[in-house]
Every structure is written in C-alpha cells, then in structure tokens.
Amino acid sequence: MFPYCICMGMINILNERCSKIFNKILNNKSPITIEELSNLLGVSSRTIRYDLDNIDNYLKEHDLKVLTRKPNKGISFTVPKEEKQKILEIFRDTDNNYYIMSQTERVLNIFYILLGLNEYITIQKLSDLLKVSKATVQNDMKLLKSYINTKTEYIETVKGKGIRLVGNETKLRQIASKKLLAHLSHNEANVDLFRLFSDISVLSIQNFVREAEKQMNTVFSEDKFNNLVIHLIIAIKRIKTGKDILMDSMELKHLSNTPEFAIASSITNSLEKQFNIEIPKSEIGYITIHLLGNNFFNENVKNELYLQKIVIILIEKTSKLYEFPFEYDNGLYDNLLQHMQSFIYRVQHNILIKNPLLAEIKNKYSDLFLCIKQVVQFLDDEYKITVNDEECGYLCIHFMTSYERMKHCKEHKARVLLVCATGIGTSKYVLNKLQSMFDFETVGTTSLHNAYEYIVNESLDLVITTVPLQSVPVKSILVQPFLTEKNISELSAFFAKYNYNKPIKNKKSLPINDIMNLVEKYYRIDNKNMLKQNLMNLLQEYSIQKLSFMDLLGKDRIVVQADIASWQEAISLGGKLLKDEGYIEENYIKDMIDNVNNFGEYMILAPKIVMPHASMKDNVNKTGFSLVITKEPVEFGKSKNKAQIFITLAAVDKEQHTQALKEIMYLLDDDEIIYSILQSTTKEEIEYILKTNIKKYLDNQ
Template sequence: MVLDKRRTFILNQMYHNNGIVNMKLLKNKLGVSQRTIYYDLDQINCWLECKGLKPIQKARGKGFYLTVDTCKELPSRLTLKNQWEYRFSQKERIQIILLMLVTRSTSLQELMDTTQVSRGTMFRDLKKASKELEYFEMKLTYEKRSGYQIIGQEQKKHQLMSNVISYILTAKDSPHLNEKLHDILYPSSNNNDDRLKPFLKKELASIEKTLNVSFTENVIQYLVLQIMIAIKQKNRSVSHEIDKEEIQILQKTKAYQSIEKLNDSLQEQEFGSIPSHEMLLLTMQLLGSRVHHEHITGTCTKEMSQLQMVVKKIIDDFQLIGCLIFADRKQLEENLFTHLKPAFYRLKYDISTNNHYLEEIQKHYPDVFYLTKRSLSHLESFIGKDIPDEEAAYIAMHFGGWLRRENQNTAKKYKAMVVCENGIAASGMLRSQLETLLPDIMILHTVSIREYNQSDYQVDIVFSTSYIKQKQAPVIYVPALLIDKDRENIVHQVKTILESINPVDQEVSLLMAMIEEHATIHQPGVLKEKLAQCIGNQYSLTKETYKPMLDELLTQDMIQLEEAVTSWEEAIRVSAAPLLKNESINQRYVEAMIHNVYENGPYVVISPNIAIPHARPEQGVNRLGMSFLRLKKPVAFSDQAKHQASLVIVLAAIDNETHLKALSQLTEMLSEPGNTDRLIQSADADDILAIVKQYSLN
C-alpha cells in the first residue's frame, strides 16, 4: 500500500490542524482538483484500515478530520519502517544521494535500495546530482569495486555536507527526509550517541550565553549533527586549505574559544575529541549560524563596526531608491545588523544557505526583492563578493516586514504571539503580515520553539510555523509567507477563536446597554441585527493592497517635454504641475519637495541625469501619482556635474508600499544601458510611453 508525498501531506494537515480541514484549503495547498483529492482520501482510508486505524471522518458542509484515537496512534504508525510508505520527490532523492556519497563510496544497488527507485530513475538522479556537484567544484566518479564517490577538496566536501544537512533540517513537511538523514549518518546508533545528543544541546545552550545569541531550533539540531560528525572525522584535513592568516583570525574569536571549551568537556565525559581542523570548520559554522535574536553589547570589533556602517548605507539606499522613510529606523538597523553578522561570515567562508522562501519572495514580493538587490552594492564592496539571491531574499524579508510598520498604532483588543523557527527575518515578516491582516490583534512576542516550550506567555492566540504542543492559548498553524488563500483560512480560524473568547451576543448586549444610556432606541431588533453583522464582519478578508504598474501612473497627460528651465526649483514645480492639475497633490507637497532639497541636499538625483523629487505622504498627497519632465538642457541641483538632471520624475506616494511596483519598474527602465539617452532624445510623449510600456509587466 503506497502512501506518497501528497497523501502524507493531507494526513499531516489533518493531524497538525487539530480540527476540520476543508476541501478548498487542500485544493489550494496542493494545486489539484477536487476529484483527485477524493481519490487520495480513499487511498489514505485504505492505508489507515491496513494499520487498524479509523478512517477519515467527514463533517457535512465543513470538511474532513481524524478521530482522537487515530490522531494518538498516527505518529507511531507513519514512519519509515516500511520504506514504501513514502515516496521521495526527485529533489529529496538528490539530497539523500549527495549525503550518502559525501560520507562514503556507495554502490548503485545501495543507492536504489535507500531511495526505493528503479535503475533508470537512479541514473537520471545521478546525472542531476553530478550537475549539482559542479557548483561545489567537485565531480562524481565510478569504480567497479567501490562504486560511486565524490572527488574534490575536503573543505568543499564539508560545505556540501553542511548544505545538504541544512536543506533537510529546514525542509517543510518532510519528517521522513529528516529521519533518513539520521539513518545515513548513524546507521548503527549506540548508547553513547544517545547520551551525546542531549549533552551537546546543553553545551550549545552555554555557548549561546557566551556569544549573547539565541539560535533557532533548526540551527541547534544542525550544530549537534555537525559536532557528532566532527568527532568521527579523524582522517580529513582541511587546515592546509585555509589561509594561515585566516586561521589566526578564527582562533581569536569567541566562537573558537567556545568550541575549545566544548572539546575539553567532550574529552572529560569520554565522548571523544574534535580534531583541530574540524574545530576551525565548526567555528565557521558557528559564526555563520542564523539566530532568532541577539543581545547586542557595547563591544564591537573593527570589522563589525564597519558592518554596522554598511547596514546604515543599505537602509539609506533602500529609502533613496524606494522613495520612502522607515518608521523606527534604529530598531530596523539593529535587526538587520543582527541578521547580517552571521550572513557576513557565511559569505566570507562560502557557507551556502538554503532559503526555502526565495521563490515565494520573488513571486509575491518582486518589487521589494528588486529594490533590495539594488541596495546591496555597499555590502558587496565590503565583502568583495556578489550577494546570492538566497541571502538577498532574507534581507528583502526584513524590508518587507518593516514597510508595514506604519499605521499599526491603533488600539488592540487581543494579544497574540508568533512561534517561528526561520530566524529574525522570517519572524519579522510574518509578524507584520499578521498585524496588517488582523487589526485588532497585537503581536507581543516572536519566539523560537525552545523559548515557547521554556516559558508561559499570556496571550489569546499563538501563531506557529511549526507543530507545537498547545498550552493555554489555541494554536493556529501558518506559513512564514502569506498569500490570499492562507489569509482567508487564518481569518476564518481567528474569527472562530475570538467568538469563543468574546461571543458576538455578549458584545452586542454590551453595546446595546451603552447606547440605551445615551439615546432612545426605536427599533431594538433591527439595531441588534446590524450590530451583530458589524461585529461578525470584523474579520472579513483583507486583500493585498493593489500596486499599479508604471504605465498606469505615467500616462500621456503626466508627461511633459521642455527644452530647459531656469533652476532646479522650477524643474520641480513644472514636473509636479500635472499632479497639481488632477489634484493628486496640493501646493503644500510641491513646497515640501523643494524644502527637502534645501534641507538635505541634492539626494533626489539618484544617478547621472535622473532626479526623483518626493516628500512624505502626509505633506500634501491626496492619491498615488507620478509625473515625468524631460529637459533637453539638464538642470543643476548643485554646483557639481554629477548633480545635473535631464529627467525629473515627481513621485507622490500615499504610503511605504503602494508605489513600489511602479517604482521598481521605473528603476529597472532607467538602469538599462541606453534608455536614459533614448528618453532624453524622445521626440514626443508617445516615444516615452513606448519605452514605459516595455517595463510595465507583472
């Protein structure tokens, strides 16, 4: 009886949701038809019956659920004791293959047995695995006697193993893959290994205190595995592959000193010892590990002081390019610095990171991702390397979360917390999304699973990205990045919970009593009904704010072509005229833009020949708008040649977000080689609109 990945996912949804799972949710999550899901449910019921468990129950008009008895028994039955209970996807099989080969030479038959695929499928998988090895500058070889093996530098092998372990530990909805990881690394687990794991967790808690950080649970599991592997690695030597000067730098860090202390403790407890070369690699891993939060102290190395300055420049650039100002900037700087410290070491030591949210960020937040990539030049110069998209996506999550911080100061009736294992960037992003979606709920805490288990929190609701044991407050399981189908489900669950905390009838009665004190009610029945509707609709789904494209803002009537103006002040006034005419802005906004240049200098000249004057939304913006002035003769915003502009584009933003899609398209258009000259040489507005159209794509 086969229980494949999709059917296992359906079972996991029912088990983890502690309630009814509706058909719409399953269709949206899996992207398949209702007919397919009903077939899957039949197959799952057959599997449950084979295991002696009760089948899935159906609540008419609501959805599907598991009985209490089935939920109790399921964790012990859904294991890999029978390998055919779960089919790994190709991506998962590749990780298993790489993990096996990086630890030892392996025969074709062993690879087939472990992944439960045919010979033909395994050859296709090996071809793909070989391709992935090229990224790590290694290659796959085959010898008849020993089988397949990986050839390459030891440090590269360590990077590959770290990458695979990290991927498996952070893979969503795949406990089977995690279980397979332990089977491969520890095929014959003994009592010593069972004692070593809790010992290492305790030692890592001590290291956290020494380094003033709090690691995520995934990072703790990852480090435990890396240390256990390091103890067994007696023959590998990477010291000759690391620069001598870099070795000295590593040995002076608190992280290395913590590993030395850990090594002493391991020897005292007779668990073995960590070879000196492995201590260097573990130090790199420790420095590059993502944290949930950090207790920032006053002391800072020269390198970290420079990184703090880089953080300020990144935020400056994002604000400049994005034509916005972040609220509570100091806190943003601290959070971004906390994230970038380990990111700096990951980039410095070529430690790759698995960002499972990269595709979702690129798909659902392309404007924020694009503007983030444009803001990282100072970080790239500081590190001397390009920033990979995986790292850029984490930084984009910081900015994406912070963009929604404004207008969040309304009175909140209910308290909640977020439990998230994905680090400070993902936690902040999720928090902001939930606060925007649920205006009556205040998120008091964002914590890791360990912190949740160790303390009690007085909240009404807990939002969690991972399965956790419910305490006093009900738990709602959420993804780290929300899209419309997730929002709808969350709103429904929140509404159900809050109605049980504070029933609608009770709220209506309180309101009726208050109204009766101060007014005469002529139709109490009608008023009660209207109040109940109003309160009941309090958590109707809030759709994402619509973000117009560039060609929706830069229309023909917003474009002007002039030969010259007498001053930069006149350039701003002339460029803003169409927005004044259609009442997108008032005169106060024009004066605010001019005042900003006097106050802050020619910051509006974002690159040669291009100026984007703007001010704050509250300084006279009525609705989102953009206007475009082309000058044949450039106007000077200062006495320096680099501050001359022939294109003066006025932006009137209503908040920190709505204009970002159009602005990212504008930025892309202006950064394309040759486009600035084409725009300056345009004969009429139609020529400009033709170029604008090319970049106005979803």
C-alpha cells in the first residue's frame, strides 16, 4: 500500500507513519530531533520534515496548535492533560492504516503485484487486496493497459483464470521501471520506498548500489540511483517467477570486458545471497549497462576537461553547420556533458547499443542527423573515436530537444504561484532565490490553505510549492526551501519554454579589475587578492555570465619566454603562480605532475598547447588559470609530443571555468593567434592578444 500523508481537497488524512511520529513527539518527555525520528522509522530526514509539515496542517484543521520546532534542540508538543485526550481521539483513526489511494497509485500497485506473479490472478483477488470494488479494478486495468500502450501484448486475460503479464521481458521491465520511477520522482517527498516495495529489503539493495558507487568512484544522480534500485527490485521479482532477460551474445561479450561488469557481478553475488536466487549472466549484463549509463559524475581527472572540450567543439561546429544558435542553450551543454561520459566509454570499449528511434530520427530530422554525422567526424580525426549511426542518433536527440525548446519557446513570462507552508520569512527567501535564477511573473505567495482559491481563480502556468499538493489542474513542482540541484534542474527545464532571449552582444565580463582600481583611488588595500576574490564571488551571484578567461587569468600569473628544460619545471612554475596567490595548495602541483604521467594525452589541447590540471576537489581554494610560455618546446609526459604553451587550471567545480574554456578553444582554433602568442616577449603583449581576440569572439556570439 502507498503510505502517503495526503491532502484531499482541504482535508488531510494522516498515514500510519505520521501517526507514529506524532505519538512519539506527544509522549516524549523532551524534544526529539529529526535525525532521531529518521533513524527510528528508517526514512530520510527529508521525508520526516515533510511528515512534520503534514502533521502541522492536520493540527491546524482541527483547531490545534502546531508542533514546536527549536533549532539544535528538536521537536516537541506540549498541551494540558484535558486537551491531550481530545488529541489522542482525533489521531486514533489514523492507527488503522486507512488510506484512499488515487487511481494512478492503485494502477501502479496492480502492476507491481503482477510483476511478482507467474500464475493468473483474478479481478476479485485484486479487489480484496486493494479493498475496492471489482468495477474499480476493471477500470484500473484499462488505465494500466493504456500505460503499457497495448490491449493484449503484455497483459493476458483468460476467462475463468484471470490476468497475468506476458510478452517481451526486456520491454516489460523497461515499461515498469519507467512508470514506477516517474511516479517516485513526481512524489519524492511523499513516497516511502520501503513500504512501496515492502516485500523486498530495499535498504539492502540501496547499500549494494552505494557500494557500486564507491567502487566506481562515482556519485549517481538521485533519479539514476533510484532507477538502478528499481531495476534490481524488478529483476529480483521476475527472476523469482522464472523470468529472466536474454542478451545478444556479442554484446554480452563486450560488456564482460568492462570494469563495470566486474562491479555488476559483485552486486549480483550479494543479491544472490540476500534473496536466495540465481542470477543469469545476461542479467549481470543489463546491470552493467545501467552502471555505464549512470557513470555521469565520475571524478576520474582524465575525463573532466577532455569531455568539456569535446562538448564545446561539438556544439560550436553543429551551430555553424546547421546555422542555428545551439550555443545559447545552456541546457544542451549540461545534457551533452552528462551523455558524453557513457558515450565515449562505449565507443572506446566497442560496446554496441541499438537506438530504437533511429529510423524516426533519420526521417523527421534528416538534415540535423546528417549535419551531426558530418560534425562528429572531428572525433575520428582528432581522437580516433568513430561514431556509428546508432550513437549519432542519440547525439541528435539532444540537439533535437534543444532545437524544439528554443524554436517553440513561449513569448510571455510564466505566471507562477508560490505555495509555502513554513511562514512568510521562508516564502520571501524562496521567492528571492527563484527570482535571482529565473525570469517569471509572480502571481502571488500563499499558504496551503489559500492555494486552491488562487489556482481556481487565477490564470497560472506553474505552481512552485514547498508542500505536497494533490489533484491540482496546473503544472506544479515540489521544491525544498533551499532548492536542491534536482529542483533547479526541473525548474530550468520548465522555464526554458518561456521568454527565450539570446545573450546580449558585447556583454562585458565581470568588472573586477575596474572595481579594484576604483577602490585603490580612495582606500589602502591590505589584502588585494582576498578583496578581489570576494568581489568575484559577490558579483558572480548577480551575474548569469560565466567568468571569462581574462577574469580568471590575471597579469601576474603570466610568464613569457621562460627558460625551462622540462615539462615538470613548466608545471611547477605554473602551479607556483597559482599557489602564491592562494588559488591552490602545494600538493596540487604534485597531483598535476602525477596526472601527466598517468593521463598526459588528455591534457593536450592542440599542437604545442597543454592544460595541466588535477582533481577539482583536492587542494584547490578557488578557480583560476596561469599561463607559462617556454622559450623552446619541451617534451610533454611519456609521449613524443612537444609543448610550449602551458595553461594551468585550478578549478573548484565544473561550472566557473566553462566560459573561459570556450574562449580558449576559440583561440586555439586560429593558427595566427597561436603564432603571435609564441612570438610575444612581454606580458603586456600577451594580454593585448588575448583581450583583443576574446573580444572578437564575444562580439560574434
């Protein structure tokens, strides 16, 4: 059963967990913390916070005071004895696990039940399990068939026997995973995974996936983590019924040679012991594919800059050839960056995959497909990466999405209602944060109780809410008051459809140096570097533009005609320039030298030009560049390549240097610019060349 704290109209119904939380708080002699409640009930702190909000709403509707929450102390609820009895009577009904599921919830429950059965089940049996009428179950079955988009392909009905799932096992699991994941993602604050899959130890499976993350040195996104957990749950249920997946032998052979296959095998060994099942090799192959697909945030340093460089070149070349401004779509850059890691890995390891949409892509977007097919030739020419039609089709999907998003963008600003359950202070904070990131028209901010009146009477495009809403006739997005990355991503995707404008031409970079010069006219500055960094951080919060290469370089971190005999000396000098201004710690220099020894070829940007760097997390205080140009070329790493221009990068994240990297790639594409840089003898000459040509690049955007 789906254990929600829900709102039906204006009447809240509390589930068993909410009731347990309230009774624990009511009967505790001292305040209890969210962490204690989380450990007690085996759910996340986030879920507990939403349950507490629902308890408050429930109390308000019964004219009772709300819970007392004190930071660093906990939650309490103190009332006179005569009121305590009244409260206990109100909450008594919630102990019966009473809950009215929506039709969508019942349908998914039926789907999950059928996944665990090999034999037929009757409508009457489902009616008994769900505590609804047979007519209701029959209507639910119609909706389930529409979910699966078929009448007979996957659902078999035999008179006198009942219903069961049949058909292509792979597709059936894909449909189930997609529907369950979509529901969990849409209701992330309410859904309790442990109860939804109450017949399987979800915690054990989650721990196995976390162990895989550690082995891969990877952090999965929330959706991808849940996707893999759901895939494993469904696989276990189906294997128990004697249903397993078949995989092409050649594809399985390729997968078995990957490190991810070894990690998938480790997961399956644990699953076999935990659930007393035998998992076929083909199932391990499909888990491997999930791991390969999930490997978006790998911290392996050799790939960070390498992938960013490929994505920037891919977008710029496609924009020019297709004559469409894809470079203005930041969402395309982010999505391609995520896609590229698994794509490059598959290509490098000759892992072949099928693209079921390929024929449709070639037919509907033939010009764009042919354009991208021509553009990706640079991957073969420069990186020996051959892209087949299947992979080219997947790349095309990202550009198709960007094209449709930008072409059909709505002209007006989105009309937005903000619903907040935790007071006017929080409402203002959330609204200010949203307005600093997105351009929209605020219709109003309101509490949960007044939300439905707004929704009925106002013309709205979106409701952003910090408290779950049920059955509202307008798009709603549930967010945390402090806006998680997932919240921002979902909101970005929505607002991308509205009021699209190209970036303003000739837009200036952050005026850090101008401000510094102005301040120095009137004040003595004790710590220029610290002031400059603080100004950069402050202005960044109010600027939608990424920092320019010149913002991140600085004249004092340029050395020309350096009399250096080895690449180690060049990197040490570039590192020292950054260290002296507080950008890095001493160990970062050693890390860069180690990385050149291990992954040197990935740092080569162009002939004679390299970008030494190390991990973004370790020994980096702030983002910046240094530039060292040697008098003569030196051998770089273990290769026979020569290097003369060393652009040393220190980065705290994957965002701040993105614009700078685009500018660098533009400079490297012009042989005359490179020649001028190599012939320069002073810092001033280098500064002039860089500023002049970067300005040309920005003017053409």
